[in-house]
Amino acid sequence: xxxxxxxxxxGTPMVLADGVSKSFGSNEVLKSISLSVNPGEVLCIxxxxxxxxxxxxxxxxxxxxxxxxxxxxDGQLVGYRQHGDKLYELKPKEAAKQRREIGxxxxxxxxxxxxxALENVxxxxxxxxxxxxxxxxxxxxxxxxxxxxxxKGDHYPAHLSxxxxxxxxxxxxxxxxxxxxxxxxxxxALDPELVGEVLDVMKGLAASGMTMxxxxxxxxxxxxxxxxxVFMDGGVVVESGDPRExxxxxxxxxxxxxxxxxx
Amino acid sequence: xxxxxxxxxxxxxxxxxxxxxxxxxxxxxxxxKHPWRIVFAVVLxxxxxxxxxxxxxxxxxxxxxxxxxxxxxxISAAALVTLQLTVYSMIIGxxxxxxxxxxxLSPNPVVKSIAWLYLWIFRGTPVYVQLVxxxxxxxxxxxxxxxxxxxDWGVSFDLAFMQNAFIIAIIGLALNEAAxxxxxxxxxxxxxxxxxxxxxxxLGMGWGRTMTRIVIPQAMRVIIxxxxxxxxxxxxxxxxxxxxxxxxxxxxxxxxxxxxxYTPVPLLIVASCWYLLFxxxxxxxxxxxxxxxxxxxxxxxxxxxDGAALTGAVPVAGAPGNDLGGKG
Numbered sequence: 001x002x003x004x005x006x007x008x009x010x011g012t013p014m015v016l017a018d019g020v021s022k023s024f025g026s027n028e029v030l031k032s033i034s035l036s037v038n039p040g041e042v043l044c045i046x047x048x049x050x051x052x053x054x055x056x057x058x059x060x061x062x063x064x065x066x067x068x069x070x071x072x073x074d075g076q077l078v079g080y081r082q083h084g085d086k087l088y089e090l091k092p093k094e095a096a097k098q099r100r101e102i103g104x105x106x107x108x109x110x111x112x113x114x115x116x117a118l119e120n121v122x123x124x125x126x127x128x129x130x131x132x133x134x135x136x137x138x139x140x141x142x143x144x145x146x147x148x149x150x151x152k153g154d155h156y157p158a159h160l161s162x163x164x165x166x167x168x169x170x171x172x173x174x175x176x177x178x179x180x181x182x183x184x185x186x187x188x189a190l191d192p193e194l195v196g197e198v199l200d201v202m203k204g205l206a207a208s209g210m211t212m213x214x215x216x217x218x219x220x221x222x223x224x225x226x227x228x229x230v231f232m233d234g235g236v237v238v239e240s241g242d243p244r245e246x247x248x249x250x251x252x253x254x255x256x257x258x259x260x261x262x263x
Numbered sequence: 264x265x266x267x268x269x270x271x272x273x274x275x276x277x278x279x280x281x282x283x284x285x286x287x288x289x290x291x292x293x294x295x296k297h298p299w300r301i302v303f304a305v306v307l308x309x310x311x312x313x314x315x316x317x318x319x320x321x322x323x324x325x326x327x328x329x330x331x332x333x334x335x336x337x338i339s340a341a342a343l344v345t346l347q348l349t350v351y352s353m354i355i356g357x358x359x360x361x362x363x364x365x366x367x368l369s370p371n372p373v374v375k376s377i378a379w380l381y382l383w384i385f386r387g388t389p390v391y392v393q394l395v396x397x398x399x400x401x402x403x404x405x406x407x408x409x410x411x412x413x414x415d416w417g418v419s420f421d422l423a424f425m426q427n428a429f430i431i432a433i434i435g436l437a438l439n440e441a442a443x444x445x446x447x448x449x450x451x452x453x454x455x456x457x458x459x460x461x462x463x464x465x466l467g468m469g470w471g472r473t474m475t476r477i478v479i480p481q482a483m484r485v486i487i488x489x490x491x492x493x494x495x496x497x498x499x500x501x502x503x504x505x506x507x508x509x510x511x512x513x514x515x516x517x518x519x520x521x522x523x524x525y526t527p528v529p530l531l532i533v534a535s536c537w538y539l540l541f542x543x544x545x546x547x548x549x550x551x552x553x554x555x556x557x558x559x560x561x562x563x564x565x566x567x568x569d570g571a572a573l574t575g576a577v578p579v580a581g582a583p584g585n586d587l588g589g590k591g
Contacts, residue, residue: 061465092469100467110462114480124466127476176466
């Protein structure tokens with residue numbers, strides 16, 4: 001895993017959130033979240049369920065609309081275009097173009113069940129980016145090998161274990177050559193003995209310099225891989241900092257209460 | 264392993280020798296008898312035999328006329344018309360139903376309401392009444408004028424083709440079918456996990472591509488079985504085109520012949536035989552289609568035929584399919 005990801009604009013953070021808020025009806029899920037992730041960094045977001053971590057992740061690739069604040073990826077506003085002091089909502093096509101550069105891995109894998117592992121990986125490069133099929137297949141084969149599934153390309157998702165499915169899902173996201181990878185509890189739906197193989201792939205990805213935001217309950221992974229750890233609760237960032245420090249010596253009472261339950 | 268076990272009692276625990284797992288004797292019990300089952304079956308068989316003997320001797324059935332007309336040229340030509348009506352109106356109905364289903368799932372409230380209104384009207388009125396209406400359509404609209412009101416600027420469409428009973432029949436049946444297909448397609452689209460659409464969106468795929476490449480192929484598994492029911496149902500509904508009136512279909516021609524020969528019952532039997540032949544072929548086809556589309560994905564046991572064989576009825580959410588009864 002030596003290939004570096006595409007260089008981004010120097011000096012700008014990969015993800016910059018400034019007062020990001022989001023409500024579902026009267027339920028305020030995100031309350032003014034501000035944080036930044038630099039290129040090549042790994043950010044882990046932890047917190048109890050319902051704390052807004054997944055919603056925040058989904059806002060980053062515009063699967064959810066942000067209600068207030070500014071959210072930008074690589075210097076570009078997510079979902080909007082700014083002209084003067086006015087914001088214009090992006091057309092679906094423009095939003096889709098933004099999403100191409102952001103890979104996402106879901107808790108429930110969401111592989112396309114009617115396609116083989118290889119077809120899952122080549123679908124978007126061929127249909128969205130217009131990559132020639134032979135080239136897409138070669139690249140997909142390389143990615144599947146990279147996640148340790150070089151021989152499983154012709155298997156349907158139903159015939160793969162959860163851990164294998166999630167690794168295919170990672171390969172599928174990587175096939176679009178994203179500059180940012182989002183992981184939404186990638187190991188939460190896995191049997192305990194399958195968690196390790198997925199985390200190993202993610203560690204390798206982090207080591208190759210990929211910018212990653214990982215919502216997770218795997219504190220060991222956060223301690224080992226993350227450059228920064230954010231603890232969210234009730235839609236706010238309660239505490240953030242170096243993962244080893246936060247995990248070893250949490251300052252805030254709510255962080256202490258949460259960590260005492262999961263560690 | 265079971266050596267020496269033969270004489271042991273069935274009850275009571277058997278101490279197993281150390282290391283070997285305990286072996287238990289297979290149960291050899293006397294089977295429970297069901298005498299009433301046999302009695303009931305015999306009674307049913309007797310009734311059927313009695314009915315057959317009686318029917319074969321009854322004058323009114325006119326079996327010699329059944330034999331005479333079953334392969335009559337006029338009847339087989341009419342059977343072809345019935346097949347054409349079925350195929351053409353199903354094709355149009357499926358395409359229109361797909362459009363309506365997508366309209367019903369649209370975020371645009373006006374589009375959604377129009378689709379809902381269409382379904383409300385076409386599912387809420389009998390197909391027979393609809394066909395009578397389409398038969399009168401050319402009286403209501405001899406031509407349609409599209410243009411600026413109170414001026415003569417615009418285009419005029421001649422609707423003379425709406426006097427062709429065959430075309431009216433296809434349009435009438437298709438418009439009614441579209442309403443039912445829309446619900447089947449909608450159930451199919453909703454059956455696909457929302458995570459699929461999300462994953463496709465996250466990969467930068469647009470709405471149209473997500474539908475055609477990801478959602479619709481998966482929805483087909485749910486859409487195909489009730490659509491098979493609809494085809495079978497449509498074949499029988501075509502007999503209602505008499506309402507337009509169109510009389511070149513199977514039932515219409517059978518009636519026309521019997522009006523001349525005064526033998527209505529044998530010709531009804533002739534028509535029924537042809538309908539049964541077609542529906543039987545369709546049911547067999549449906550069985551194989553269903554097997555094909557349920558491959559791999561769902562956990563049906565491959566070792567069992569799984570009952571769906573010739574009943575053709577597969578319960579699917581939202582499917583208004585009734586396997587043998589007509590609708591209207």
